[in-house]
Amino acid sequence: MNTKIYKRVLSLTDDLLAAAQAENQAKFDGHYLALKQLCEEHENTDKDHPVQWETLADFTDDLALAVTIYEQALVKAEAINSKDFRSSISFSIATLKIELGDKTGAIEHLEKAKISCNKIVDKELKAEIHDLLEELKNA
Numbered sequence: 001m002n003t004k005i006y007k008r009v010l011s012l013t014d015d016l017l018a019a020a021q022a023e024n025q026a027k028f029d030g031h032y033l034a035l036k037q038l039c040e041e042h043e044n045t046d047k048d049h050p051v052q053w054e055t056l057a058d059f060t061d062d063l064a065l066a067v068t069i070y071e072q073a074l075v076k077a078e079a080i081n082s083k084d085f086r087s088s089i090s091f092s093i094a095t096l097k098i099e100l101g102d103k104t105g106a107i108e109h110l111e112k113a114k115i116s117c118n119k120i121v122d123k124e125l126k127a128e129i130h131d132l133l134e135e136l137k138n139a
Contacts, residue, residue: 001049001051002047002049005038005042005047005049005052006049006051008038009035009038009051009052009055012031012034012035012038012055013055013059015027015031016028016031016032016035016059019031032056032059032060035052035055035056035059036056038052039052039053039056048076049076049080050073050074050076050077050080050082050085050089051073051085052073053069053070053072053073053076054070054073054085054088054089054092056069056073057069057070057073057092058092063096063099063100064100066096067093067096067097067100070089070092070093070096071093073085073089074086074089074090074093077089083116083117083118083119083120084120084122086112086113086116087113087116087117087120087122087125087126087129088113088122088125090109090110090112090113090116091109091110091113091125091128091129091132093105093109094106094107094109094110094113094132095132097109098136103136103139106132106136107133107136107137110129110132110133110136111133113129113133114129114130114133117129
């Protein structure tokens with residue numbers, strides 16, 4: 001990922017968190033818009049990267065819209081064959097699908113995440129994926 005863009009995404013993340021903590025909706029909305037514009041500006045270019053889209057989805061309050069944005073991020077993660085991003089994004093989609101009442105969709109994404117996470121180093125994420133999948137399958 002382009003370092004300049006990564007630093008911009010990181011800076012916007014800090015700004016979004018600060019605005020949320022201060023309960024300043026106007027600032028939050030402004031930073032969210034800046035992040036959205038960054039994503040759209042680099043979409044389908046060599047500067048496009050799943051981290052931008054995953055971050056945008058992380059800060060999207062509308063759950064159905066967040067799922068759509070995560071799905072965009074997942075396509076980009078698959079394009080660069082990033083098991084780390086595929087795992088984390090699929091896990092995020094699954095948790096939102098649970099909130100939206102779509103257990104089948106959640107299980108489907110957790111199964112994809114489980115396959116993707118086989119070769120990642122994040123043992124905590126692996127455990128979360130495994131545990132949530134088992135919980136849903138046994139419920």
